[in-house]
Amino acid sequence: MISSSISATELARLIRSGEVSAVETAHHYLNRLDAANPDVNAIVWIDRDDVLRRAQESDDRLRSGDTSRPFEGVPMPIKDLVSVKNQPVTWSSLAVTEKLAEENEVTVDLIEEAGFVLFGRSNSPEFGALTASENQRWGKTRNPWNLEYTSGGSSGGASAAVAADIAPIANASDGGGSIRVPSAATGLVGLKPSRGRIPNDIRAWEHSTTEGAITRTIEDAAGVLDTLAKVDLLGWYSAPAPARPYLEEIRSPSPRLRVGLLLEAPTGVEVDPQNREAAEITARALEALGHHVTPVSPFLFSERATRGFADLIINASTWSSPIEDPEKLDAYIKYRYDRATLFHAGQYAEIAALLQWETRQVAAQWGRDFDILLTPTTAVPTPRVGSVYDEGNEDPAGPRLTEFRTISFTAFCNIAGLPAISLPVHIDSNGVPLGAQLVGGPYDEATLLRVGAELEQVFDWQHRQAPMVAAAGVR
Template identity: 50%
Template sequence: MNPFDSAVSLAQAVRSKQVSPVEIAQEYLRRIDRYDPEINAFVWRNDEEVLQAAKDAEDAVMSDGKLPAFHGVPIPVKDFNSVAGQPNTYGSVGVSDAPRTETDLSIERLQQSGFLLMGRTNAPEMGPMSVTENQRYGITRNPWDLRLSPGGSSGGGAAAVAGGLAPVAQASDGGGSIRMPSSACGLVGLKPSRGRVPMRVPAWEHSATDGAVTRHVEDAAALLDVMSVPDLLGWYHAPVPERPFAEEVGRETGRLRVGLLVSAPTGVPVDDECVAAAKALAHVLEGLGHDVSPVEPRFFSLDAARAFVDLVVPAALHLTPYDDPDLAEPYLQVLRAQALSRNSAEYAQGVALLHLESREIIAQWGRDFDVLLTPTMACTPPPAGTVVQDKNADPTGFRMTETQMISFTFFANLTGLPAISLPVHRTAAGVPVGAQLVGAPFDEACLIRLASAVESVFGWTTTLPDAFR
C-alpha cells in the first residue's frame, strides 16, 4: 500500500482483499514511530487497540459480509473531540486526562462508517488560535519545513496527513481551523456548511463545525457524506443534498461566475505568494470556461467582527471543561476574564448584529457571483513557536501574523457558508500555499465539483514533502 493513497482507495482495497486492515494499521503505526518525533502530530496513542480493531476488521472481510464505506481504514481524532474511553484534554495542562464517557456525534458517524480510531492529534489549547502549539504537548511542526507551523487549530491532523502518518484526519473549524492547516500543509480542507455535520452543542454561536483534512477530493466528499448524517434531536440541520457528495466528484458544474478577491477583508497586507495562489486557481478556472472577474464584496463591520472576537469567543471559553483554569495559557486567562467583564445585553446585541449582517453578506452569492475565490491566508506559514508567544505577550493587542492567517477564512464561519482550501501553489522554497473557494449556502456540491475539476491540473495528490516520502 501507499501511505499517501486516498482513504476511499484503501477501503476499496480492503473490500477486494488486496490489502488487510492489519497491514494498513501496521504501516501507519510504523510511520508514526519513525516520523512523529520530529513532527509532534500525535499527543495520545492507542496502538494495541487499533491493531485489535484492525484484526477484527480483517475477520469481517474474510466472512464476506456487508462492509461499511471505510471499513478497516484508520483515522486520528483531534484532541478537541470526545471519544468514550479516551482522554480529551483540549491541549491544556488544566484539563484532566481521565477517559471521557461520551462520544461526539461526528465521531460516532466515523465509527459507523467503518473507520478505526487511531490516536489523537495536537491542537492549540481550547482552539482559538491559528497555530498548533500549547504548554502541555509542545509545538507541532510542518512536514514541508520543520521550522514552520502547520497552522491551526487542526494542525496536528494536517501534519499527520501531510507526512503520510494517516490517510485522512478528523478536524474542526471555528474560524479557519480546517482551511489554514490545509493551506500550510498542501492538503484539501473542506469546511462544511452550518448544520451539515451534527454537534450536540454548536460552538461559538454556531460558527464552528466538525469536518476533516484530506489529500484527495474524493476523500473530502466521501467523509462529508458519512459525517453529515442528520441529527434529528438537534435544533436544526442542513438541507439534504440532491445526491451523495461522493457523486459530485467529476460532475460538470456548468459555467459559473467566480468572483476574485485578493485584498484582505481585514485590511492587512497580503503576501505576494498568497495572491499568486489565488490567481493560479483563477487562471485554471478561466481555462475551464468559468467567468472570473475581480469583486469587492461587503463583509462584516468592525462592530460585528468585534462582537465575535470580544464577546462570543471569550464567553465560549467558559463552556470548556477546565479542571484548573488557573493553568490555562496566559492569553486564555485574559479572554476568560474579559467575558466576565461584559453583560448579557452586550452579548445579545452583538449576536443580533452578526445575524443581520450575515443576511446581507450571504445575499451576494447568486446575485453578484456564484463562488468567491480568495487566498486561504494572507501570509505563508509562520515560523513554529512564534504566534502563541506573541499572543501571550500581548493578549489584547493587534498581532499581524495571526490576523493575516484568519483574514480570508473567518467570515465563512460567521455566515455558515461552505468553503474549501486547495493546495494550488508552492513558494520557491517548496512551501505549500492554498487558495480558497467559498460557496453559496449549503452548496458544498459545487465546491467539490470545482475542486475535482482542478485536482489533476495542479497534481497535489502526488506532490509530497521529500523527507516523508
C-alpha cells in the same frame, strides 16, 4: 504495498478487496508513526492495542461479508478537542485534569459507523483558539514540508499527520479557519462544511464551528462528507439534504460559473504577494476551464460584527470551557477567559443578533453577484514554529497581527455558516505550501467539490509528497 500518497478511498478499496488487511494497514501506519512523529509531533496520544483491536474488528466484518462501511479499516486520528469514549480528552490544556471520556461525541459515532479505525489523538492549540497547534501540555507540532514552520491550527496535528504519511485522512474541526488554514500550510484539501451539515453535540462559538476532515483528494473530501452529513433529529437544526451524494457530484460536469475574485482581505490587513499569487494562479486555471472570473468587493460583515465575534463570542465560549485551573492556562487563553467577565448577557445577545442579521446580507451575494468566491486561504505565508504562539502569549491584548492575517479570509465563512474549501495550489519561497480558498453559497458544498475536482486535474496535488516523506523513501 501502501503508498505514501494513497487516498483514503483507494486504501478502503484495497482493504475491501483483500489486497491488504486492516491489521496490516494498522501496522503500516503505526510504523510510520514511529518513524515520523518524533519530528512533527502530530499524534499526542495513542493506544496501539486499541488500534489493532479495531482493525481486527474491521477484518472480521469483511470476512463475514459485511462491506457496508465505505471506509472500513482506514485509520483516522481524532483531534484532541473531540471526546471518544474511554480515551483521555484534555483539550490540549494543562488546566484540565486528564480523564477518560464517558461517551463519544456524535461525530465519532458517525466516523466509527463509516468503518474508520480510530488512530490516536492529534495535537491542537489549547481549546482550539489559535492558528498554530502548540501548547504547554503536548508541545509544538511542526510542518512536514519544513520542520521550522507550523502546520497551522487548530487542526494542525491532523494536517501534519496526513502530510507526514502517519495517516491517510484525519478528523478536523473549524471555527474560524481551523480546517482550511492547516490544510493550506501542509499541501492538503480542507473542506469546511456548511453550518448544520455535520451533526455536533454543541455548535460552539455562536454556531460557527463544524466538524470535518483533512484529506489528500477531492474524492476523499466528498466521500467523507457523504458519511458524516446526516440529518440530526436530536439537534436544533440540520442543513438541507443534498440533491444527490457528493461522490456523484464530483463525477458530473460542472456548469461554467461566475467566479468572484477577492484579493484584498476583508479585515483590511496586508496580503502577502505570494498569497495573492496562489489565488491568481487559481483564477487563471478557472478561466482556462471556461469559468468567468471577475474582481469583486463583497460585503463580508461590519467591523463591529467581526470584532464582536472575536472579542465577545469566542471569549465567552472560552470562559464556558471545562477549565478546572485558570492559572494553568496559556496567557492568551487566560486573557480571553478573564475578558469574558467584562461583558454582560445583553451585549452577547446584541452581537449574536447582529451576526445573524448581517449574515443575510453576506449570503445574498452568492447567486446574485457571483456563484462562488475565490480568495487566498490566508493573507500571510505559513509562519515559523513558535511565532504565533509567542505573539499571543507575550502580548495577549495586542494586535496579534500574524494570527489575524492568517484568518482574515476564513473567519467570515464560519460566521455566515458558508461552505468553503482550501486547495493546495502553490508553494512559497520557503518550500511550504500555500492554498487558495473557494467559498460557496449557502449549503452548496456540491459546487465547491465539482470545481475542486476540475482543479485537481490541473494542479495534480494528490501526488505531491512532503520532503521528509520523499526523503524517507516511502513508496
